[in-house]
Amino acid sequence: MNLPKPLDGAAAIHVRAGSRRAIQRVLPEEAAVAMVYDGTTHAVMMATPADIEDFALGFSLSEGIVTGQGQIASCTVVAQDQGIEARLWLTGDRAEALAARRRNLAGPVGCGLCGIDSLEQAMRPLPDLDGIGPVMTSGDIAGATDALRDWQPLHDRSRAVHAAGFLIPGKGIVLAREDVGRHNALDKLIGAMARQGLDAGQGAFVVTSRVSIEMVQKCAMAGCAVLIAVSAPTLHALRLAEGAGITLAAFARGEGFDLFSHPERLSAEVSDVA
Incomplete structure (x- = not known):
């Protein structure tokens, strides 16, 4: 089996501040x-x-x-x-x-x-994940996308691929996959977890993309009740997450995040501000 390389080099001319030079860029294959x-x-x-x-x-x-x-x-x-x-x-x-x-x-x-x-x-019916899944601390969620950075070797070299990781509270990211397509990366992660016997209900999916409806659908079908994303959800994706019992956290960067649905999985260490 002789598959194409996931990454390869390409010649380019870098132009900046009125000057130019020949360079090599690492690009992802598709x-x-x-x-x-x-x-x-x-x-x-x-x-x-x-x-x-x-x-x-x-x-x-x-x-x-x-x-x-x-x-x-x-x-x-x-x-x-x-x-x-x-x-x-x-x-x-x-x-x-x-x-x-x-x-x-x-x-x-x-x-x-x-x-x-x-x-x-x-718009196929999705499993109802209400009542299952882990309790997450604010630190688990806020630091999830930063932790995923350590699992992105293709992105480090090309700056052009997405990643999906599986986070277990208290353990961090335990598995991840990369791909040029955000939904492909998630499918690869789901397949890798199945092959390794990891229970999706014990943790959260972490993705380096916006949350569209197919990302929520795949999360629900895999039985994962928490989805953490670096970017925003669409309104339709949010409605699907609410209906499927999925905790959806977006804009997870640095020390903060926005929690859009099913906040009951957030631990009590977070208090409301008057």
């Missing part, structure tokens, strides 16, 4: 990754060509194609001239679930819903 189930292509996403097994499993779980790792009999990653195929073979009868979530268009990195062919599929 490749077409086809999710092929039982011999049929189900989705094609543009993604960073790394951790493809994690991506395939996480995508399968977060899209409801399977409900557990054991429903995937095998997964083979095959490099092609045009991109990469993740060839998955399912156990049992998953044809109905697969048809219900069918995608038929290539999705760009900015949108995780491109290719869905009905509004009902885009």
Whole structure:
């Protein structure tokens, strides 16, 4: 298997203050990754060509194609001239679930819903996570995105990829994945956690992006009741988080954050200001 490099160099001319010089920049690669189930292509996403097994499993779980790792009999990653195929073979009868979530268009990195062919599929019912999940301190949440910086080697070199990490209160970030697409990074994290047996209900997802509806959907499908982001949520994403019982914290930078939904998971050490 000869996959493209996740990062590579490119020549550029740096112009500043009236002068210019030749430089080399490290840039992230993106490749077409086809999710092929039982011999049929189900989705094609543009993604960073790394951790493809994690991506395939996480995508399968977060899209409801399977409900557990054991429903995937095998997964083979095959490099092609045009991109990469993740060839998955399912156990049992998953044809109905697969048809219900069918995608038929290539999705760009900015949108995780491109290719869905009905509004009902885009707004699918989500699990109710109310009453589960950890209690978080203000320090856990405020420092989450800074802690994730230590898990971003691709970003350190390219400044052009997103990351998603899993934070356990008292332990910090224990696992993370990177990708040019924010939803791809989260899918890779979900897949990596499933392969390592980590329970999403015991911690929080931390993401280096805005919170759009597909990020909340994937969080709910994974059973993670806390989502921490460096940027803002959309109003629709907030409504989904409220309905699914997800604690949504945004603008988590430095010592502060904004808590938008289900504040009951914030520990009592934080007091109201009169």
